[in-house]
Amino acid sequence: MTGSDRLPLEGCRVINFGWVFAGPYLATMLGDLGAEVIKVETRSRIDSMRLSPDNLDRDPDRDPWFHSGVRNQLSVTLDMDQPKSIPIIKNLVKISDIVVENFSPKVLKQHDLGYESLKEINPGIIMISLPATGHYGPLRDAQTYGPSLTGLAGIDGLVGYRGERVLGLQQAYADVNSALHGAFYALAALHYRKRTGKGQFIDMAQLEAVISIAGEGIMEYTMNGNILGTLGNRYPTMCPHNNYRCSGEDKWISIGVKTEEEWQGLCQAMGNPSWTQDAGFADKYSRLKNQEELDRLINEWTSGFDYYELTSLLQEHGVAAVPCLDTEARFFDPHLQKRQTYLEVEHPLTGVDFIANTAWRLSDNPTRIRHRSPLLGEHNSYVLKDLLGMSDEDIAQLTEEKVVY
Amino acid sequence: MTGLKVVEWAEFIAGPYCGKLLADLGAEVIKIEKPGCGDEARQRGPFPGNIPDPEKSGLFLYLNTNKQGITLNVETATGKGILEELLRSADILIEDHPPAWNEEMGLSYEDLRQLNPSLIVVSITAFGQTGPYRDYRGYAINSSALGGQSVCAGEPGREPLTPPLCLGHYQSGAAGATAAMAAIFARDSNGHGQQVDISEAQVWATLHTGNQESSFIMHGMKRMRWGHRTPGVYPYTILPCKDGFMSMIAIQGYQWKRFLELMGGGEVPEWYSSEPRYQDRRELSLKYADEMDEKLAPWLSSHTKTEIYRECLDKRVPFAPVRNIEEVVNDDHLKVREYFVQVEHPVAGEFTYPGAPGKCSETPWAICSPAPTLGQHNEEVYCQRLGYTRQDLADLRMGGAI
Numbered sequence: 001m002t003g004s005d006r007l008p009l010e011g012c013r014v015i016n017f018g019w020v021f022a023g024p025y026l027a028t029m030l031g032d033l034g035a036e037v038i039k040v041e042t043r044s045r046i047d048s049m050r051l052s053p054d055n056l057d058r059d060p061d062r063d064p065w066f067h068s069g070v071r072n073q074l075s076v077t078l079d080m081d082q083p084k085s086i087p088i089i090k091n092l093v094k095i096s097d098i099v100v101e102n103f104s105p106k107v108l109k110q111h112d113l114g115y116e117s118l119k120e121i122n123p124g125i126i127m128i129s130l131p132a133t134g135h136y137g138p139l140r141d142a143q144t145y146g147p148s149l150t151g152l153a154g155i156d157g158l159v160g161y162r163g164e165r166v167l168g169l170q171q172a173y174a175d176v177n178s179a180l181h182g183a184f185y186a187l188a189a190l191h192y193r194k195r196t197g198k199g200q201f202i203d204m205a206q207l208e209a210v211i212s213i214a215g216e217g218i219m220e221y222t223m224n225g226n227i228l229g230t231l232g233n234r235y236p237t238m239c240p241h242n243n244y245r246c247s248g249e250d251k252w253i254s255i256g257v258k259t260e261e262e263w264q265g266l267c268q269a270m271g272n273p274s275w276t277q278d279a280g281f282a283d284k285y286s287r288l289k290n291q292e293e294l295d296r297l298i299n300e301w302t303s304g305f306d307y308y309e310l311t312s313l314l315q316e317h318g319v320a321a322v323p324c325l326d327t328e329a330r331f332f333d334p335h336l337q338k339r340q341t342y343l344e345v346e347h348p349l350t351g352v353d354f355i356a357n358t359a360w361r362l363s364d365n366p367t368r369i370r371h372r373s374p375l376l377g378e379h380n381s382y383v384l385k386d387l388l389g390m391s392d393e394d395i396a397q398l399t400e401e402k403v404v405y
Numbered sequence: 406m407t408g409l410k411v412v413e414w415a416e417f418i419a420g421p422y423c424g425k426l427l428a429d430l431g432a433e434v435i436k437i438e439k440p441g442c443g444d445e446a447r448q449r450g451p452f453p454g455n456i457p458d459p460e461k462s463g464l465f466l467y468l469n470t471n472k473q474g475i476t477l478n479v480e481t482a483t484g485k486g487i488l489e490e491l492l493r494s495a496d497i498l499i500e501d502h503p504p505a506w507n508e509e510m511g512l513s514y515e516d517l518r519q520l521n522p523s524l525i526v527v528s529i530t531a532f533g534q535t536g537p538y539r540d541y542r543g544y545a546i547n548s549s550a551l552g553g554q555s556v557c558a559g560e561p562g563r564e565p566l567t568p569p570l571c572l573g574h575y576q577s578g579a580a581g582a583t584a585a586m587a588a589i590f591a592r593d594s595n596g597h598g599q600q601v602d603i604s605e606a607q608v609w610a611t612l613h614t615g616n617q618e619s620s621f622i623m624h625g626m627k628r629m630r631w632g633h634r635t636p637g638v639y640p641y642t643i644l645p646c647k648d649g650f651m652s653m654i655a656i657q658g659y660q661w662k663r664f665l666e667l668m669g670g671g672e673v674p675e676w677y678s679s680e681p682r683y684q685d686r687r688e689l690s691l692k693y694a695d696e697m698d699e700k701l702a703p704w705l706s707s708h709t710k711t712e713i714y715r716e717c718l719d720k721r722v723p724f725a726p727v728r729n730i731e732e733v734v735n736d737d738h739l740k741v742r743e744y745f746v747q748v749e750h751p752v753a754g755e756f757t758y759p760g761a762p763g764k765c766s767e768t769p770w771a772i773c774s775p776a777p778t779l780g781q782h783n784e785e786v787y788c789q790r791l792g793y794t795r796q797d798l799a800d801l802r803m804g805g806a807i
Contacts, residue, residue: 008591025612033587048656053637054620064619134764139738142718143660147641148725151652154733156643158569159558166650166727167633168643169558169568176612180579181426181762187586188406188430192768194593204763208744211733212762213422213575218745219463220451221730222757228730231569233546237449241546243555243564250629252565254550262542311541320531320542322606324550324565327617327627330610333551335538341610342618354622356615359576359608360584361533363514364599365591 007034007365012190013096015040015089016073017113019047021172022130022146022206023102024070025179030098030186031072032358032367038096038383039070040089042079043376043405050376060376061349067373068355071345075374076383080111082403089113091388094122098186102130105140115201124199126189130178134205146172146206153210154217162232177213178206180359239287240266243324244299246307252324253307255298255314260284265317270301345372380404406432406768409589412491413437413472414479415501416444418545418571419529419605421468422578423499427585428471429761429770435491435786436469436777440476440807443779444469453753459779460752466776467758470748474777475786476807483806485510490791492521497585499527504534514600524598525588527581533604543606545571552609553617560632576612577605639690640664643727644698646705650727651713661686664722668704676700750775783807 012035016027024039024047031037041047049069050060060066076092078085090113093099099118101108108114115127132149133139147170150156156168185202193199211218220226233242235256243252257263263284267276275281275297280290287294302310307323314321323329330336331354339361342354358367384390384404398404409432413424421436421444428434438444446468447459459465478484492498498517500507507513514526514534528534531543532551541547546567549555554573555565584601592598620626634642640653640661655661665673677700683689689697705713710726717724728736734757739745742764749755753775761770787793787807801807 006591006594008587008594010594029583033590054624054626056624062623064623065616068616068619128763133738134742137738137741139718142725143721143723144725145654145656145723147635148652148654148723151643151650151727152725152733154728154730155569155572156652157650157727157729159566161559161563161566165633165645166643167558167560167566168652168727170630170633170635171554171557171613173568173572173613177576177579178762180576180583180612184426184579184583184586185763185765187583187590188768189765191406191586191589196767198767200765200767202763202765205742208739208742208760209762211739211744212759213572213579214570214730215467215759216449216451216464216570217730218734218759219467219756221734223451223453223463224455225731226451228569233564233567235546235571238544238546241544243546243550243567245564250556250562252550252556254547254555254567256544256546258544315541318542320544320547322538322541322543322547322551324555325553326556326629327553327614327621330551330553330614331618331621335532335536335551336607336610338536339533339604339607341607342615350623352622354618356611356618357607359580359603359612361602361604361607362584362588362591362599363602364597365587 009033009035012036012098014038014098014100015092015096017099017101017103017108019102020049021069022175022179022182023100024049025176026128026130026182026186027073027100028070029179029183029358037073038092038379039073039075039374040078041075041376042077044079044081044402064353067347067350067353071355071369071373072371073374074371074379074382075377076380077377077405079403079405080113082401084398084401084403086112088384088388090121092383093118093125095387096122097126097190099125099127101127105131105135119199122199124193124197126186126193126199128182128186128189128202128204130182130204130206132205133207135203146175149174149206150210153207153214155210155214158217158228158231160230162230162234164230166230174206174210178204178209181209234291239284239291240294240298242295244302246302246305246310248306251307253302253310253321254324255319255321257319262319265319266314269314269317269319343369345369347372406430409433409497410495411435411497411499412495413499414488415499415529417446418468418574419578419581420499420501421446422575423527423529423581424472425468425470426579426582429772430768434472436472436474437477437488438474438779440478440805443476463756466748466750466753466756469776470772471774472777473782473786474780475783476780478806479510481804481806483801483804487791487806489520492517492524495521495524496589497525497527499529499581501529503530503540504528505540518598522597523592525585525592525601526598527585527601527603529577529581529603529605531605533607534600534602545573545605548605549573549609551606553614554609557614557628557630559630561630565630573605573609577603577608580608634694636690636694637687639686639694639697641690642698644701644705646708646710646713648709651705651710651724652727653724655723658686660723663720664717664724667716667720667722746772748772748775752778780807
């Protein structure tokens with residue numbers, strides 16, 4: 001193999017103004033790829049990723065979510081509300097390539113750190129902004145949490161048992177989605193700059209990025225005026241297509257059947273019970289029509305099985321089936337373990353942490369945790385002194401004044 | 406991304422979405438489809454007037470803008486030879502085949518690396534290129550199950566809900582496009598291509614649910630599904646109103662107070678402020694959530710989504726309506742931002758499509774050409790790019806290669 005120690009984004013510096021949590025997730029992806037990421041944060045307004053509901057110690061340096069979601073980043077504490085911090089931040093931007101942020105649109109501008117200002121000090125800078133609804137438009141200043149954005153985008157309305165009330169995804173799917181799309185757009189902009197020398201500003205409204213992945217639902221309406229409601233686990237070209245009960249408490253197996261061959265495989269795995277010969281299940285069209293009854297019968301069969309045993313049996317018969325794993329089960333799953341889905345990292349305050357690996361695997365550049373999640377302000381000296389050449393006296397003075405804070 | 410040459414040998418959603426992200430920013434994407442039926446998404450629809458037609462599937466049309474489409478039967482020796490010819494001059498291959506099948510065909514990453522050492526191969530499958538489930542069959546419902554997303558949605562005791570519309574496929578496609586760009590940068594510095602291994606289950610298990618493992622190891626906490634709400638703080642819920650549902654989340658106390666004031670006509674209602682049990686919002690979420698839902702119901706059910714949202718925007722309460730697709734497509738905000746685009750397709754006609762996921766000040770995002778009809782660019786690609794004659798093309802067609 002050509003195995004290289006040099007990571008793809010080595011030599012690229014990223015300033016991360018982002019906080020809970022699209023921005024930090026985006027910045028972590030760039031950090032995992034080798035960029036030097038500097039998270040600019042402050043004790044006067046602690047990033048709530050450091051004080052999430054799962055942080056039982058209520059110590060900003062011991063948050064499990066932060067430990068997983070913000071690694072391969074350095075931390076410098078500078079309080080933007082202190083005017084003296086602004087020239088320091090600008091000096092940092094001057095020696096950087098990418099700026100990531102997800103504040104409300106007006107925040108950075110109020111601090112003279114909007115794209116127009118940053119472009120003046122560094123024309124090649126790439127700024128990627130992930131506001132909820134974008135930098136212009138009537139909803140620009142709307143305050144929204146990630147889970148509500150999938151409501152606003154038309155996705156939550158599809159989540160619920162078929163024909164029943166809306167339940168929603170109950171997760172900040174929009175944040176993760178825009179972090180991922182944002183990482184792609186930031187790299188596309190970097191690619192563009194390599195060829196043209198030009199930096200740019202990217203306004204990625206989380207609302208829009210999340211509508212982009214609901215194309216099928218949008219086209220249902222724009223082509224036919226068809227407005228989808230709660231869908232349950234159904235999909236129009238697959239049947240059976242559901243999660244079925246297995247033995248044990250709250251254990252389920254996912255089964256998806258697309259082809260006739262897979263249906264035959266399922267029937268065989270079930271021992272060809274006589275009901276599978278009923279006219280109501282004779283072909284895909286009939287099965288789609290009688291799906292509720294079909295699901296009931298399959299549930300009767302699956303509920304006696306352990307979900308892993310059933311997975312092996314069904315896969316042997318060419319049927320797409322795997323268990324619905326919860327937090328604990330994922331940790332011990334042999335496949336996820338073998339693929340190093342969770343990485344063991346040492347942390348000075350919490351001991352051994354397990355954190356999520358990167359979403360992809362590059363054959364030549366496996367993910368390395370070069371920096372575990374940073375303590376608040378852990379890299380002040382590196383950033384202010386080594387990178388910006390500030391003197392110990394100045395730093396002490398600014399610390400005293402709570403500019404470095 | 407002008408100049409970047411991509412071959413997309415993938416179908417349905419994940420691979421094509423990866424190709425679309427690159428194509429819409431200017432990469433040159435050649436899409437390979439099976440002769441005859443083509444990409445599976447062509448069968449899915451939605452179709453105008455609900456009349457199935459492989460050239461009019463909304464899902465296919467959306468996912469394949471800005472691509473050149475050719476037909477190629479890679480299972481014939483000639484077809485395989487043509488694929489190899491295309492890959493010799495390509496930068497990126499996007500593929501979604503079972504790894505064992507690729508090996509059998511002599512088209513594994515190792516084989517392709519020998520063919521073109523600088524080629525970047527993006528392989529997107531449900532469970533990835535390695536590990537005990539590598540050869541398992543898996544659809545979107547399966548990857549979201551293994552990756553832990555499914556158990557997070559639905560009601561306790563009832564079956565978990567997989568995300569609608571195969572959303573995981575879009576996530577794995579976007580992860581593939583991002584990692585492909587990283588591989589391009591690596592290649593810029595060392596000249597070598599590499600394989601990008603995307604397991605959709607792993608995308609869920611890392612990006613979406615991965616942080617749960619840290620909480621599990623640190624504190625033994627598990628994330629489950631709780632129906633229309635998430636415990637920890639109240640409100641973090643979806644509740645019915647007069648004409649639909651409102652998504653109501655207030656993490657900060659002042660946001661909740663603003664809503665109570667809004668509801669009480671300027672003051673926090675007496676039934677709330679005088680009840681000590683309601684004052685700790687964590688307790689409220691764990692013990693009295695049903696009770697509180699009922700207390701809010703009369704006010705919510707006498708107001709529409711639009712009325713509530715207008716008030717919330719005005720008073721800076723971070724609640725939002727659960728909108729249906731019609732409301733999304735006709736939203737004024739998105740109109741001002743010109744998010745949706747009109748695309749004219751020679752067979753299907755003109756329809757509204759979702760637009761760019763982000764607005765770039767320099768890199769152009771544009772729909773320059775609609776999705777290809779089946780084999781639309783055979784002549785362009787085979788004759789003009791690969792140098793076959795029209796007679797060759799006729800022979801290839803007769804021979805079942807294209």
